[in-house]
Structure formats: C-alpha cells, structure tokens
Amino acid sequence: MNRITLLLIYSLLFVSCEKDKISGDLIEDPKLYSSLYSDSVDTLTIGIDKCIIEAELYRDFFPGGPIPRKSPLIASVYLVKCDSNSIPDHIQIKKMYIISNQTIWVSDPLDNRQRKFPDYKLYGLSNNGPIWDTDITVDVILKIVDNSIPKDYFLIAKNQIIERIE
Numbered sequence: 001m002n003r004i005t006l007l008l009i010y011s012l013l014f015v016s017c018e019k020d021k022i023s024g025d026l027i028e029d030p031k032l033y034s035s036l037y038s039d040s041v042d043t044l045t046i047g048i049d050k051c052i053i054e055a056e057l058y059r060d061f062f063p064g065g066p067i068p069r070k071s072p073l074i075a076s077v078y079l080v081k082c083d084s085n086s087i088p089d090h091i092q093i094k095k096m097y098i099i100s101n102q103t104i105w106v107s108d109p110l111d112n113r114q115r116k117f118p119d120y121k122l123y124g125l126s127n128n129g130p131i132w133d134t135d136i137t138v139d140v141i142l143k144i145v146d147n148s149i150p151k152d153y154f155l156i157a158k159n160q161i162i163e164r165i166e
Contacts, residue, residue: 001093011070021024023107023126023127023128023129023146024096024105024106024107024108024126024129024150025061025105025106025107026103026104026105026151027103027104027106027148028102028103028104028132029104030102032104033099033102033104036097036099036104036141036154037095037156039154040141040154040155041153041154041155041156042155042156042157042158043082043155044144044153044155046091046144046146046153048051048086049081049082049085049092050077050081050082050083051079051080051081051083051087051144051155052080052084052155052157053077053078053079053080053140053142053155053156053157054077054080054114054121054157055075055076055077055078055140055157055160056075056076056077056106056161056163057075057076057098057138057140057160057161057162058073058074058076058162058163058164058165059072059073059074059131059132059134059136059162059163059164059165060072060074060165061164061165061166062165062166065103070131071131072127072128072130072131073091073098073105073127073129073130073131073132074125074126074127074129074161075096075098075107075109075125075129075140076123076124076125076127076128077096077109077123077124077125077140077142078117078122078123078124079091079093079122079124079142079144079155080120080121081120081121083120084120085119085120086119086147087119087120087121088118089124090146090147090148091122091144091145091146091147092111092122092144092145093109093122093124093142093143093144093149094108094143094144094145094152095107095108095109095142095143096108096109096126096140096141096142096143097140097141097142097143098138098139098140098141099138099139099141100132100138101128105126105129105130107126107129108126109124109125109126110124110125110126111123111124115132115155124142128144132162133162134162134163134164135161135162135163135164136161136162137158137159137160137161137162138159138160138162139155139157139158139159139160140157140160141154141155141156141157142154142155143155
C-alpha cells in the first residue's frame with residue numbers, strides 16, 4: 001500500500017474512535033441558574049424521610065491506547081436516604097445539573113436500579129460531559145421526582161471537586 005492509502009485508513013480509524021459529543025446540554029441561562037439555586041435544598045425531606053446527595057465527579061485520563069482521549073466529565077451520584085431504609089420505587093432521579101461558574105451541564109442520568117447498590121441509595125450516572133478543568137469545585141443539583149404524588153424536588157451538593165483519574 002502506498003503512504004496516502006495508509007494515511008487515509010489511519011485518519012478514518014482515528015475519527016471513528018472519537019468519543020461522542022457531550023451527553024446533555026451545556027447552557028448559560030441566568031433564569032434557570034437562579035431558579036435552581038432558589039428551589040434547591042441540601043437535605044431533602046419527603047414525608048418523614050431525609051435524603052442527601054453523594055457525588056463523584058471525575059475525568060478519566062487512564063491511558064487507553066495510542067489514540068488521544070478528550071476525557072470528558074463523568075458524574076456518578078447517589079441519592080442517599082439518611083435513615084438507611086429502602087428508597088421506594090416511585091422516587092427517581094430525573095435530571096442532573098452540574099454548575100461551574102454560570103455554565104450548567106444538564107443531563108438525564110441513567111437510573112441503574114438493576115445493579116447492586118444498598119437499598120437506601122439510588123444511583124445515577126451521566127458521562128460524556130464537558131471538558132472542565134480538574135481540581136475545581138462545582139455544584140451538583142438533582143431533580144428528584146416522586147411519581148406517587150407527582151411532585152418534583154431539587155437537591156443540591158455544593159463544592160464538589162472534579163477529580164483527575166490516571
């Protein structure tokens with residue numbers, strides 16, 4: 001094969017292996033920003049149950065081969081029931097908002113009830129996020145839905161660090 005053919009094949013492989021674009025939306029909306037902060041609480045009370053957020057935010061720089069990686073933000077969150085009793089099936093994580101300065105990453109986290117987590121934790125995962133710096137703090141807000149009423153709640157965890165995994 002000649003060099004041009006090899007170069008063309010390599011270029012096609014490189015482009016086809018690139019990560020998808022950001023999952024969700026990256027927006028700057030002062031009205032949404034203000035609304036999220038005014039409607040959010042750091043401890044959510046549903047009936048007599050109290051819940052908080054545990055969040056892990058990171059960008060994965062672990063070497064995965066010769067193709068350079070962009071290492072988008074990954075957000076792994078738990079809605080945690082403080083009394084360690086089971087979270088009912090009618091409670092769901094509907095949206096995730098991660099805020100850096102005035103920029104908001106809005107995503108629909110995957111609800112992973114099929115995986116084995118303690119019954120008092122509800123897991124959500126959003127990946128392919130923005131390429132924000134590591135070692136910065138962001139605020140995480142979850143839109144929680146109680147489908148039995150139905151009613152929406154907003155729960156916040158402030159000053160969460162985006163970590164660098166290598």
